[in-house]
Amino acid sequence: MHMNKRPVRVMVTAAFVAILVLMYALAGVSLFTLTRMNEAIKEVVEESTEEGQPLLELLHNVQRSDHSGHDYLVYGTDYERSRYKASASITIAAFEHALKAPYEDDEEKTLVRRAFIKWKVAYNLTLAHTPGNDPAVKLKYMRRIDSQLEEVEKALLGALDLAQIEMGEMESSTLMLWRLTSIFIIFTSVIALALSVFLWNWLVRGITEPLERLAKSLKAVGADERPIETEGQSDDEMGRLIRAVNDMAGRVYENTSVLKDLAEHDELTGLYNHRGLLRLLDEEVARCQRYKRSFSFILLDVDNFKQINDTYGHVTGDEAIKQLATLIKDSIREVDKAARYGGDEIAVILPETEGINALAVAERIRLGVSAQQVLLPEGGMKSLEISLGLAEYPGGKDTSRDLISAADEALYEAKRKGRNTVCVDSWLKKSIP
Numbered sequence: 001m002h003m004n005k006r007p008v009r010v011m012v013t014a015a016f017v018a019i020l021v022l023m024y025a026l027a028g029v030s031l032f033t034l035t036r037m038n039e040a041i042k043e044v045v046e047e048s049t050e051e052g053q054p055l056l057e058l059l060h061n062v063q064r065s066d067h068s069g070h071d072y073l074v075y076g077t078d079y080e081r082s083r084y085k086a087s088a089s090i091t092i093a094a095f096e097h098a099l100k101a102p103y104e105d106d107e108e109k110t111l112v113r114r115a116f117i118k119w120k121v122a123y124n125l126t127l128a129h130t131p132g133n134d135p136a137v138k139l140k141y142m143r144r145i146d147s148q149l150e151e152v153e154k155a156l157l158g159a160l161d162l163a164q165i166e167m168g169e170m171e172s173s174t175l176m177l178w179r180l181t182s183i184f185i186i187f188t189s190v191i192a193l194a195l196s197v198f199l200w201n202w203l204v205r206g207i208t209e210p211l212e213r214l215a216k217s218l219k220a221v222g223a224d225e226r227p228i229e230t231e232g233q234s235d236d237e238m239g240r241l242i243r244a245v246n247d248m249a250g251r252v253y254e255n256t257s258v259l260k261d262l263a264e265h266d267e268l269t270g271l272y273n274h275r276g277l278l279r280l281l282d283e284e285v286a287r288c289q290r291y292k293r294s295f296s297f298i299l300l301d302v303d304n305f306k307q308i309n310d311t312y313g314h315v316t317g318d319e320a321i322k323q324l325a326t327l328i329k330d331s332i333r334e335v336d337k338a339a340r341y342g343g344d345e346i347a348v349i350l351p352e353t354e355g356i357n358a359l360a361v362a363e364r365i366r367l368g369v370s371a372q373q374v375l376l377p378e379g380g381m382k383s384l385e386i387s388l389g390l391a392e393y394p395g396g397k398d399t400s401r402d403l404i405s406a407a408d409e410a411l412y413e414a415k416r417k418g419r420n421t422v423c424v425d426s427w428l429k430k431s432i433p
Contacts, residue, residue, distance in 0.1 A: 054094070054097055054098040054101045056262070057094055057097075057098075058091075058094045058095060058097075058098045058112075058115075058156065059153065059156050059262055059263065060262055061087075061090055061091040061094040062091055062094075062115075062119060062149070062152055062153070062156070063262065063267065063273070064087055064090075064091070064267070065084065065087040065088050065090070065091040065123075066149050067267075067268075068080070068083050068084040068087040068088075069084050069087075069088075069122070069123075069126045069145065070142065070342045070343050071083070071084070071343060072084045072126060073126065073129065073141055073142055073145070074306070074342075074343045074344075075306050075309065077310075081127075084126065084127075085127075088123055091119065095112070095115075095116045095119070098112050099112055099113060099116070105162050107162060108159040108162045111155045111156070111158045111159040111162070112155070112156070112159055114151075114155045115151075115152045115153075115155035115156050115159075118148050118149075118151040118152045118155065119148070119149070119152045121148045122145045122148035122149050122152070125141065125144060125145050125148070126141075126145055129141045139408070142342065146274060146342075150275065153263060153275060157263065263275060263276075264276030264279065266339075266340040268318055268321060268322060268340070269321060269322055269325035269340050270325065271325050271329075271338050271339050271340045271346070272337060272338070272339035272340070273339065273340055274339070274340070274341060274342055276339055277337075277339035277341060277347055277349075278400065280337050280339070280349055281297070281349065281400035281403065281404070282400050284349060284351060284393075284400075285393060285399065285400050285403070287351075288393060288394065289394075293352060294352075294353075294354060294392060294393060294394065294395075295349065295350055295351045295352060295353055295392070295393055296350040296353045296354065296355055296357075296358030296361075296390060296391070296392045296393075297347065297348070297349055297350070297390070297391050297392070297393065297403050297404070297407050298347065298348040298350070298358065298361070298362050298365075298388055298389070298390050298407065299341065299345065299346075299347050299388070299389045299391075299404070299407035299408055299410075299411050300345070300346055300347075300348075300362075300365070300386050300387060300388040300389070300411065301343070301344045301345040301346070301386065301387060301411065302320065302321075302324065302344045302384060302385070302386055303384075303385040303386060303387055303415075303419040303420055304385075304419075305317065305320070305343075305344040308320060308374075308382065312376055312377060312382070313377065315377075316374060316376060316377060316382075317344075319374055319375070320344075320374045320382075320384060321340075321344060323372060323374060323384075324344075324346065324369060324372070324384065324386070325338065325340070325346065327365070327368050327369060327372055328346060328348060328365060331361070331364055331365050331368055332348060332350070332361065332365075333350075335351055335352075336348060336349060336350050336351065337349040347404075347407075348361075348365075354392065355390065355392040355395070355424065355428040355431060355432055356431075356432055358390055358392065359390060359422065359424065359428075359432060362388045362390050362422045363422055365386075365388070366386055366388060366420070366421070366422060369384050369385065369386045370383065370384070370385055370420070372384050385419060385420040386420070387411060387414035387415050387419045387420060387421060387422075387423075388410075388411065388414060388421075388422040388423070389406075389407040389408060389409065389410030389411030389412070389413070389414060389422075389423055389424075389425070390407065390410055390422060390423070390424045390425065390428065391403055391406035391407040391410060391424070391425040391427075391428065392425070392427065392428055395425070395427040395428065396427045397427075406425040406426075406427070407425065409425060409426075410423040410424055410425045411423070
């Protein structure tokens, strides 16, 4: 019988070399994987920044030109027209800059181009119309233009949603690499049983757990939640990977939060804007339909606001709107919501409030505004007065649009009755003595 005469030292050395080969192979694969992941994430961060920033600036410019266009439709002066054209030229430049930006997905550029076309329609409608004194004609044009601008914001938000989808794809790739790394760890642990504890601590604790936390952080970004901060202070590939993902996830979350705030809030007053108001109304209508409840809606504007702008300037007019918004916020409950409907028009949603109680709130707001004074440029003070229209849901109405129309009709009735008063819609007139 042939005896195995290989010394133990050779066998141990051979086993040790085999383990070293496995360890170096594992290290090489891990290094290659982490390097590729780091490069891929850097590319996504750069592309996300390049794509997201022009879109954020574009949406901001669209909202500014929207406000200038509303002012022109409301007042119709040559100054407002030139002011709107100047704001529109900045928006056109922002669109052209956004269309030249690089996009990973052609559909993003298509959505930006579609938004540009819709915006041009709204721009041409605004310049083609010469506002008269008829409120119905003015309201008709404003609604047509608002419809186009809603399509613009919808297209731009769609482009940003596509950027988030790219983030989701990167998350899937990270999870796949994590699974492959786990399989490789299990395979090497079977072959090198003596080093299983060390390999497990080094690989699972040093690589797998950070990757899992990174995957959770990316999933949180995809779910529009605050990303989970993952520590990574070292300067190796894993440290750079973790810092890159943390930086990317944080910027995406902040950009998304800023975008939502810009999309639904008025820059001058801090109140919800027209788009935010429509969303809140649709949610409140759906809630009341589900639970068989009711709520009230107030639409108000400043009496003779055009005279304030023409006499004292738009800076004073803006200050009057800001003070009016502050007074309204101080006059309503925390659950109530106030929004700038357009120009000097402000809307208030009063959940779980019947018409008779909402009338008291409206009177309180009116009296509070009557006691309010705006500081004039030359140092004097100017009193404000407002007219209010009140409507209740359901009150014979099916949709939020019906509710707005009813409050609008009541507001115009208040104007016809001499201003500085509160009027209710036809349905409330039957129930309020």
